[in-house]
Amino acid sequence: MQYGSAPRNRLDLYLPSGCEFDEEKTEAAVRAADAEADAHPAAPNGHAGRDPATERLLHGTNGAGAAGQSGQSGQSNANGGRPVIVFVTGGMWIIGYKAWGALLARSLMKQGFIVASLDYRNFPQGTVGEMIQDVGCGIGWVVKRAVALGGDPNRVVVVGQSAGAHLSATAILRQAEWELSGYGLASAWSPSSLAGFVGVSGVYNPDDQGLVNHFHRRGLHKEVFHSIMEAGYSGARAEEALPRASPCAILRDQAGVPGLVARQPPVLLCHGSADTSAPPSESAKFAKALRAAGVESVSEKYYPGKTHTDPFVTDPILGGHDALLEDIVAFVRKGETALKLPALPRLLPKPLVDIARTMVPF
Numbered sequence: 001m002q003y004g005s006a007p008r009n010r011l012d013l014y015l016p017s018g019c020e021f022d023e024e025k026t027e028a029a030v031r032a033a034d035a036e037a038d039a040h041p042a043a044p045n046g047h048a049g050r051d052p053a054t055e056r057l058l059h060g061t062n063g064a065g066a067a068g069q070s071g072q073s074g075q076s077n078a079n080g081g082r083p084v085i086v087f088v089t090g091g092m093w094i095i096g097y098k099a100w101g102a103l104l105a106r107s108l109m110k111q112g113f114i115v116a117s118l119d120y121r122n123f124p125q126g127t128v129g130e131m132i133q134d135v136g137c138g139i140g141w142v143v144k145r146a147v148a149l150g151g152d153p154n155r156v157v158v159v160g161q162s163a164g165a166h167l168s169a170t171a172i173l174r175q176a177e178w179e180l181s182g183y184g185l186a187s188a189w190s191p192s193s194l195a196g197f198v199g200v201s202g203v204y205n206p207d208d209q210g211l212v213n214h215f216h217r218r219g220l221h222k223e224v225f226h227s228i229m230e231a232g233y234s235g236a237r238a239e240e241a242l243p244r245a246s247p248c249a250i251l252r253d254q255a256g257v258p259g260l261v262a263r264q265p266p267v268l269l270c271h272g273s274a275d276t277s278a279p280p281s282e283s284a285k286f287a288k289a290l291r292a293a294g295v296e297s298v299s300e301k302y303y304p305g306k307t308h309t310d311p312f313v314t315d316p317i318l319g320g321h322d323a324l325l326e327d328i329v330a331f332v333r334k335g336e337t338a339l340k341l342p343a344l345p346r347l348l349p350k351p352l353v354d355i356a357r358t359m360v361p362f
Contacts (some may be wrong), residue, residue: 003141007121009134011141012098014105014115016082019150026148081152083195083332086142087117088135090162090201092220093228094123101161103316107325107344113332114151116142120167123228128167128245135164136171140188157196157332158265161312162278162362165202169247169286172197176263177254194265198328201271201308203278204286207242207249211282218277219361248289255293264290266297268331270324272306277362301327308362317353319346 001011001023015021085108089100098119105115120126120134139158146153160168176191205211206229216222223233231241243249254260267290269283280302290298303311303323311324320343329341 001116003118004134004137006130006134006137007125008119009137010098010119011138012102012105012117013149014109014117015149016109016112016114019082019114021145021149026145029148030144081147081155082150083113083155083157084142084146084149084151084153085113085115085328085332086139086156086158087115088120088138088158088160088164088168089117090160090164091122093128093131093163093167094224096120096122096163104159104312104325104328107316107322108328111325111329111341113329114146114149123224127230128170128228129230131167132171132174132245135167136175136188139168139171139175139194143189143193153193155195155332156193157198157328158194159198159200159328160202161200162202162308165199166204166206166245166247168197169199169202169204170245170250172264173247173250173254173260176260177250179263180257180259190263191265192263196266196268196331198268198270198331199283199286200312200324201275201278202269202286203282204247204289205249205282207238207246211279214279248286251289251293261294264293264295266299266331267295268299268301268327270301270303270311270327272303272308272310274305274310275308277308299331307357307360309360310357313360314353314357316344317347318350319344 001013003009003011013021085105087101087105089096089098091097091100096119098117101115101117105117108115116138118135118138120131120138122131126134142149143153143156146156158168158172160166172191172194175189179190203211206225212222212225215225222235226235226238226241227233229238229242229245231238243253267287269287271278271280271283273280283300283302287298287300301323307314315322315324321341322344325344326341
């Protein structure tokens with residue numbers, strides 16, 4: 001599916017049994033809502049008011065219908081809608097591809113979740129500002145169509161992995177800023193409408209010189225990293241550019257801004273303790289920054305002995321009980337009756353996985 005006009009603005013949809021998506025009917029409803037929204041600009045205080053057409057679209061009274069809202073026990077809430085996951089893949093900001101999320105997406109789909117796995121512009125086709133713009137656009141696309149997909153608009157959760165966790169966290173914070181300022185993109189979606197954000201093996205301090213040096217030693221040379229982050233090949237603009245793309249710096253700079261913290265969704269940060277690509281201290285620092293800013297619902301999960309890709313790739317291939325999958329499902333379903341997830345089947349022999357694990361560069 002195409003979610004925006006820029007290159008690589010595509011997403012894959014994973015729909016559980018019983019869900020349908022009438023693209024033509026839904027897009028007609030979206031166009032009608034957007035047209036009516038143009039006649040109802042943001043309120044003078046900077047809060048983007050939703051027009052009646054958008055409210056009807058988001059809550060299932062637009063005529064598009066909430067297809068496939070009958071679900072299995074524990075997978076749909078009282079109004080019938082299923083949880084919706086917006087997945088943003090990693091890939092060092094260079095080799096990200098929406099299919100990297102297929103294992104997790106298929107597992108979540110089997111639990112009755114609707115999953116949209118986003119592509120975005122990679123470097124050098126785009127730099128970090130364009131990537132953040134793409135991710136924000138993709139989130140907005142899904143939020144507007146959650147009901148038409150058979151989902152619950154009150155249970156849309158963004159899950160980002162590695163670089164995708166960085167881009168998602170930054171996009172959510174920037175969207176809150178734009179909403180408060182009445183910027184043009186504010187009407188697309190509100191961070192306060194999200195049910196949560198899950199960061200998996202993420203980085204959240206690109207303005208930390210220690211992290212830049214760490215990446216350089218790991219093969220992401222600082223000249224390339226600076227170019228990705230719009231700091232110039234030599235890093236001449238690093239002092240100005242890197243904080244703009246740093247979730248921790250944004251939280252520090254915007255501390256005390258009325259409404260910013262209130263717009264942040266609950267957060268779950270997951271990280272392998274043996275991650276040598278994105279140090280687990282990144283999640284700890286981001287959790288600390290969120291709490292210092294006043295975000296109340298912040299949880300952390302650290303997986304002993306797990307590397308950067310183990311929770312996301314290796315564990316699902318080996319089968320058994322998948323800790324990351326179970327943590328995401330529990331986070332999304334909080335308040336519901338707990339359901340024990342069945343063990344996943346093994347997809348490849350363990351010796352082959354062990355050999356491949358030694359060759360993974362991440």
